[in-house]
Amino acid sequence: MAMPVNADVAPPATPSIRVSRVFPWVVFTLTFGLLLSDYMSRQVLSAVFPFLKEEWGLTDTQLGSLTSIVALTVGILAVPLSLVGDRWGRVRSIVVMAVVWSLATLGCALAAGYGHLLAARLFIGVGEAAYGSVGLAVVLAVFSARRRASLTGAFMAAGSFGSVLGVALGGVLAVQFGWRWAFAAMGIFGLVLAGLYLATINERKLAAHRVDDNADTGPALAAGQRRARLTTLFSTPAVVFAYLGGGLQLFITGSLFAWLPSYFNRAYDMAPDRAAKVAALFILIIGAGMVVCGLITDRVGQTRPTGKWTTAIVFATLTLILLGAGFAVQPGGAQMLLLALGCFFAAGTTGPTGAMVARLTHESIRATAFGTLTLFNNVLGLAAGPLVTGALADRLGLETAMRYVPLAAVIAVVLLIAGRQAYPSSIRRLEPATATEARDGDTA
Template identity: 80%
Template sequence: MALQTGEGVAIAPPAATRTTSRLFPWAVFTLTFALLLSDYMSRQVLSAVFPFLKTEWALTDTQLGSLTSIVALTVGILAAPLSLLGDRWGRVNSIVIMAIVWSLATVGSALAAGYGQLLLARFLIGLGEAAYGSVGLAVVLAVFAPHRRASLTGAFMAGGSFGSVLGVALGGVFAVQFGWRWAFAIMGILGLVLAVLYRAMISERKLDAHRVPEPAGESPALAAGQRARLSTLFSTPAVVLAYIGGGLQLFIAGSLFAWLPSYLNRAYGMAPDRAGGVAAIFILILGAGMVGCGMITDRLSRTKPMHKWNTAIAFALTSLVLLGVGFAVAPGGLQMALLAAGCFFAAGTTGPTGAMVARLTHESIRATAFGIYTFFNNLLGLAAGPLITGALADRFGLETAMRYVPLVAVAAAVFLYLGRRAYPSSLQRLAAAGVGGTAKGEA
């Protein structure tokens, strides 16, 4: 079987070359996923050292929440413009530069002498991480078939949960054994190592050689090197509602990431390292739910794409019930079981909403589309969650504050339902504009 080389020469490659070609997309996923782990380890190690900072610097819960929210807020504000630069200047180089910035800023967090300096370091971490999720996800989706989008989006974004698990669990251990500054330093050094490895193994040329073409009718015909108009990022009500609904649901995940260790410390009297370890299990379940919910969505929507909206709504409402009851009951075994079940569905909307964003935007600006998606995820979810929950904790206590967190799923479900209703007409609008192909069979 002949194969076109990068120079356009047809040759019959040896078996080893074909094997490498089949494995390259998974190598891309693995390395991009590993950097995402580093991203969230650098971001969430802070949660494990909350008790140390509160004691050493006498910080309020609002200040502690702001140290988490500043990263998510920076990511949200800068994700779209930096993702646009990634689309235009090269996604691989952008990924490497971002990893170096957030890793050096994490090392800088270890040197902070007070709240103000640590807040600045956290801002720089957010600057480095701002477009990584969107550019990284665009790179991954480009080398896999479209029917895997919900699964891949869920799995990739679950890296945030898994990285948070490692950041919280290992951060708690390092902080207890070596001091909280070393918890930051070790995470930063790991990121630098992964950035070097990524640059050595992934290139734009290799990505172009393994890029999977969009299915007929899914994207407009553009001239070589031409990109879709940026206005198409907001051209339909459905994609805007997907942005908002997905972002609101991540308010719950953001609060869990930031405050579960402290909740277990205060409600159960656990030591910081043990609280971090137990919280890590719940966050791991949350990440597994992102993968599992994405796989469920792809299976149910293979022949009827409308089911992506249905599953997203179902996941949001399920998390509302399980977490709402869980935080309402007294600490104990029943609460632990309910919280574990609720965590599985807490971020289950990421796979279906991410897949719908991909379906409703063009590949040439998909990193920018995911940058917009990241903006809403962070502004409405990962930034708002820790900060608002921290403010509620200062006023009512953390145990009471956590009872209000699941209620945000109601708003998320409403916006997703509106997106579901707008989806058929949005597909027709895309088809008429020549951006999304035909809407036939997708309702």
């Protein structure tokens, strides 16, 4: 059976399309906006927990399942749906995904009970599963490679900002108009952005604005080869260490997202609403740190080939030291300062690891590569962190459990150091391996 033509790669740049310096930033802005919508739709649920508990009499386990079903679905479907995005066309895939999660969010507003709401949340996960990977691949394709860490950090920071907006706006809307309108507003916002994306961006414009740098563009393809083989997603030790190290570092971030409100409630005896507001501030600090750490990484990476690995190691080490000290001291001003500094670096590895995965995989399967990174980020980090920390809290108490969370950075640092050591040899292996695979494929 003939392989379908990849609409994302096939169309050449044509003279009728004027190359603009503004268009790449339009792509970034709209793609970033949809990731905001993604996390607003995902996290608005937290703002309506009290309303659902009162109206439907749900248990905490049921409420928790409504959250975990999205992360679980994203982890399972990230890679296969990212592969679909690479082969079917990334812009088309982005629009379809946004429509699916937005309609599913509207479905939450119409839910008649727990079962209906759980099903709607599952479809939110289906829509969101590959968005981060496909959206990031679109953004990186129209910018120079020297900006990869900055753009990756800034783009993924939309998850933090969207989480804060979803909880804050959802809470206001739920109080003023009822919890159903909190979901409805998020769904409508996503549909509007999806329509704007479809009207503004298409595959031909992306092809015309695609940046092909002479260096740091990923492994080359052999003559006649149109797409890298999927085996190249794991073809070097360095890229595997990037997946593992980045995912384990996000174990800390996932725990902070889920448990900071409860920590401030219990350790500082704050009212739930005030604890949520304070936690939201720390989540914003995490997002700001992702942006700044990405900028730092690109600056360092310009002078040293392994600079991106070095910055990732430094960020993970600072997280271990600052959060480890923060959760070890007594509640108070000193703890707040240490936690704020630790949060700033907690997700700082996102930009470096994303840039390293981009360097070690070919652009033709880059969305699938980021989908693989998303799989590790969710399974090892964003999903595992809250679950393991919760289990520890049941046995030891939340304050004690949070002292163990920063220790995940120890394993992350070890993996990142191993990746840094393997990086030069991995780069040397890439192009010969790719060329050999292509020849084997031609003779098979």
